[in-house]
Amino acid sequence: MKPYPFLYFLFSALLPIFLSAQPKYEADVIVYGGTSAAITAAVQVKKMGKSVIIVSPDTHLGGLSSGGLGFTDTGNKEVIGGLSREFYHRLYEHYQQDNSWVWQKKAEYGNKGQGTPAIDGSNRTMWIFEPHAAEKVFEDFVKEYSLTVHRNEWLDRSAKGISKKGGKIRSFRTLSGKQYSGKMFIDATYEGDLMALAGVSYHVGREANSVYNEKWNGVQTEVFQHGHHFKAKISPYKIENDPSSGLLPEVSAEPAGAYGSGDKRIQAYCFRMCLSNHPDNRIPFPKPVGYDPARYELYARVFASGWRETYDKFDPIPNRKTDTNNHGPFSTDYIGKNYDYPEASYERRKAIIKDHELYQKGLMYFLQNDPRVPADVRDKMQQWGLPKDEFTDNGNWPHQLYIREARRMIGEFVMTEADALGKTKVPNPVGMGSYALDSHNTQRYVKADGYVQNEGDIGVHPDRPYSIAYGSILPKVKECQNLLVPICVSSSHIAYGSIRMEPVFMILGQSAATAAVLSIDNKISPQKLPYEKLREVLLKDQQVLERQ
Template identity: 30%
Template sequence: MRILRLLIVVSIAISSTLAMAADAARQTDVCVYGSTPAGIAAAVSAAKAGRSVLLVEPTDHIGGMLTSGLSHTDFRSFEALTGFFLDFAQRVDADYVARYGADSEQVVAAFRGTHGEPSVNLRILQQMLAEYPAIQTLKQLVLEEVATTDSQLGRRRIVSATFAGPDGQSQQIDARAFIDASYEGDLLAAAGECYHVGRESRSQYGEPMAGNPQGQADGQVQGYNLRLIMTTDTTNMREPVQPAGYNRDDFVDVLQAFESGKLKHVFASDRSGIYRAHAPGMPNDKADINDTPHAAVRLSMPDINDAYPDGDRATRAKIVAAHYAYNLGLLYFLQHDAAVPPAIREDARRWGFCRDEFPGTAGIPPQLYIREARRMVGQHVFTARDTEQADGDARAVLHRDSIAIGDYVHNCHGTGRTGSRFDGQHEGEFYKKVPPYQIPYGVIVPAVTENLLVPVACSASHFGFGALRLEPIWSSLGQAAGCAAAIAIEQDLPVQAIDVPHLQQRLHADGSATIYVTDVPPDSEDFAALQWWGTRGGLHGLAPAKQPRPKSLGSQYNAAFPGHAAELDNPVTDALHKRWLTLLPADTTIPDTASKQARRDWIRAAWRHSVAGN
């Protein structure tokens, strides 16, 4: 009996100890919320700098959209891919080479590793995280609340964040720095930072394409949809089934678009279809299926999203469920309903989900593509002005505090709808081409919170966000955020006060660009020096504003953007020498004999005297 009582006492003691351990706060240097590509890049960057990291993911799936169907990566030229994302893409490419051979069709389709299958992308990201024991990944923890305290100079500081687990228990995390890498911006909102949802007016930031048709602000956000991964390979095909709650009456009106000739296909790479099968295709006969811009019938549903950014869990779940019901229900109708013309129906049935993708969710991506939610109002609001072409120059306006680059267009799939889902059109859709651009540090820096960085729901207008909301760019911003967090911890400084040139120097050393250059890649011995010099303004003025159109590589991809080469073998003219001298740091001198030597030697000397020797 005494033994039994003793065992009971010991059991109670052990249970109490385990409960206390479960409820105890976890300590770390950096807490990253959201294992999006930006979140993973931030975690890796901070760990490289010797910091401990807790990477907290609200779902049971890491990688964000990069592992949830967005495999047709949004960028324009390969020269814009640097840092973490380039490393990731090169690893994906090497994986295909190792498994199929360098000359295989899979390697060609992988498009230098930028068109990897979601399962491959997931495996590579897991490997990248596993290389750093300082990173611990915690899944299925949803942010509940943030505790803050007032700091100096009117700032606040995050003390801890509390997350809810699937079992109902809470987990508190105490960290010295926090990074909100979620698509929704939940951490920044909980911390009390100012943010915006919807479109600003044209007058707010002087953006000609802002606002509604009258130029006024509204609460509309860009449309969401699924990024399905589908195949025509019957040996790997999983046939779509009727989704729960399916009602054919919800989709009958789509037949009018086929009868009128506005639509000719269900799947197409252009606006003749609804389900956009991105070209070129992916490895192993797969395709990334997306919304089709300007098509008669769309997958994205911008008319039901506006409550999502600030919505509670139930509101968001309802909106997400509506997208799944529409995207999957419309597909089932077009593949199976007898009212669909047989030729259209049979052509659509050539496509199915993939047996080897998303096995836990029957071949359906586990995440909805949240193109836009909250946008922080931080130290620098990224707007149309940040991508304007500099006067008389091939390059965009200079940002000496740049921490990342982008090469894409301002784009939005629409924020509202006129007419019905099958006979109307999207309102608020835009696509504006701009030269490659720089992204200032202030875009990820909050106005008030001194130990928070926000690389995804970053500081931008609705129009400006359309040029930032791309996984390679978010990854670069995440890499910069992880590095900046490490510097702030090392030097015990608010993120608003760190030395941006020091941050840039670390990013350059890690192969991440702060200005677009087409002929000096990250593996060049001149990369760091040239990035430093270009970010000081040394590459502006080298090429005239008018440039030929870049050569197309298919789809949105093109060859290097003209007028953005450094041409390091060219001589430094007297005029260029004189101008470059004005860009040097105050305590740096270059001998007059430097004139007429190669640009490479001039820049190396300047960098050596002002940066490398420090």
């Protein structure tokens, strides 16, 4: 007799035992993510007396706040309160210590980044900082509040990765086989993977202006509100002005689309590079694997046109370092190479991240070594390199790609352009924003006249700081009744351009946690939580909810 029926019987008998042996964890609140919002959410849960587990796909905590974005996009600092402001206060305290100044004297740096007094007039803040200093603050939060953090735990995004009953998440699994059960869940990732797996509605890309009666959403051809466009007529072809020669690298052959129309394009990603010009703390940029100087021919033509803004976003942070961001028509933004990232598999996302890394490392090598780069630019660039004392377990390269935008929930309330410009009064505020409607370029295309241009770069300032509605962090009640989403919030593309700042993510993380705990205490869903109960606690914890 063949053994197969016996083996099948044995497997069937042992499977329940195997599954029951998988590690299981339970807490009042499960926070998925390792971002700044995840940490503030977990701290708030513990402060309110409930148990919490952070399930982080990342090893390093803090997301972009500890991943290179040290020159904080704040807007009006007076509307940043609660644990978000506490984070920046702790950075101020860090830089009051003499031993924090290794490569530069404190007096030499001066008061850059010190900001304004805290709301109560006692604590001060530091808005500009080094990556390792920010990570230390997050790790200090973990220690002080005895937070349970499970690192390198990736959500199983298959159908078997989540258990849901009666409109509520019961548990989710990670790829390692661990199971996490809770009363409330918070998706504090940049991608919104738990939100999506839970069956919550979301959008990827730009809505047409007609969807929410907006002006700055959708395709924005011939709109130039920063300096990130081609100011001179530059040919996109391998042989200048010869279409038959084919397009240069980094130029799309796709049409831009009709002005104001929606599409699936998202604003460009990049790494916020931390660089050093201290000779004893500087690592020269090596030639990256697969480096092809032809990839940067378009940049060479920008220089040949007379453009000289290379260093306009080498923003100084302490200890002779920078937070280097995208600037100009051809820079660190890897335009058009991230469209599939939000919903891609982990393997595909990893490849996209690596492609961004090689593009940027190649760009830096090009600027330091290529004879097509003007000598003055090349000479100055050779003074910069990766700092030896940052990202020491990742080849001194940032561990977090700047995911400026991925999925955006379609929740109980959708924040739109008018809301983010301060023109409306939103219901039930849980925090405030004030930064410009800021979208980076989404595509680089060939215009009808045969020259190259970028599209999608928007920077429109609000009339005043604006409130962010509680409903924007809540899924529709029919879709999920125990999940809050403080990063992939319910908003249009262009409104998200302002909301998507790290201080705001921390604010919303704290507010989401507050709502989660109050919902547990009152034995109701967050959607049915009386707003006055939530408002009372938020104000007590020094959150700023509306303009006075």
